[in-house]
Amino acid sequence: MAARQGPKTSGRDPDIERRKKRPPKTEAKQIRFIREGDTGHATKSQQHFILDTGSKWNMRADIDKKLVFPECVPTTLRPDIVVWSQSLKMIVAIELTVPWEERCEEAYQRKKEKYTELMTKCRERGWKAWLFQEEVGCRGFPAQSVWRMLQAMGIVGKARKTAVRQLGEAAERSSCWLWHRRDDLSWKPSADE
Template sequence: MRVNFHRKLVFPGIVQTTRRPDIVMSSQHSKLVIVIELTVPWEEGCEEAHERKKTKFDELMAKCRQRGRTVWLFPVEVGCRGFRAQSLWRMLQTLGITGRTRSAVIRRLAEAAEKACAGYDTDEISRYGSQRGQSVVWPPLLAHQPEDVVV
């Protein structure tokens, strides 16, 4: 698994692209590519953010499919006041993260989103729908990969 900290992630050598998803997990054996794109919008903008991120990676996902890969794209939203969008629950369920582990991940993501947005002017966030291009560095959610997630 590779994570896009400081924008240095290179997409796996399946296709050439300038797109840099937040998290990419891939398996040569199963030819599976899992792409996770996290967004922290104002709560009212979760649906729009989901569609925007999905559209942003549609072409990349199609190219991967053309190369014989199975592709899972998860645009995930956690509102800047801690709102947990259904996309987050669905992603974790699909990846096999359930029970207490899922609850802990969701709680920590919501807390991190609230904490990250606390330093921003809420009028500016609601006016522009984001932190105007400023990146938020997320703490690692899990110290280890859960045993029930197969990648």
């Protein structure tokens, strides 16, 4: 049997030749996808935060169903948090939902539909109005909407990362508490908790 010989290569290394024939690498362009109805994100140099203005800001939270929406528009709706400046005529409504992670998009759309008319009325009365529908999954995974809201409000960098982590942990603790109390007749916290 004769030994098989490979193709003759005139003394050149085939690996070097193969590398030479490759086209030069180019940077891959990233495509930024934008949700329907959103305008996208500003670059860092153009970015302005909602709370940047040095005016007096007020805040109300819907604790024990006692939130009364600011006087700019009469309504019976109660977002979880409302931040507003009377002098600037600016208002921010934040609605938090803690759904099963797979249902975050559905929760986002449901809350958007619920509060869109209210925000439109605010704008018709001369207010700048923002609505943030936030979803933190019941197993502790904050949706991208949380990151965007904190960024828009001016909470950036390490503070934003910490806030998102704390929101996730709070949702997970609350879900765990509800699970442990699932058979109780009353879900009110006891004195020792």
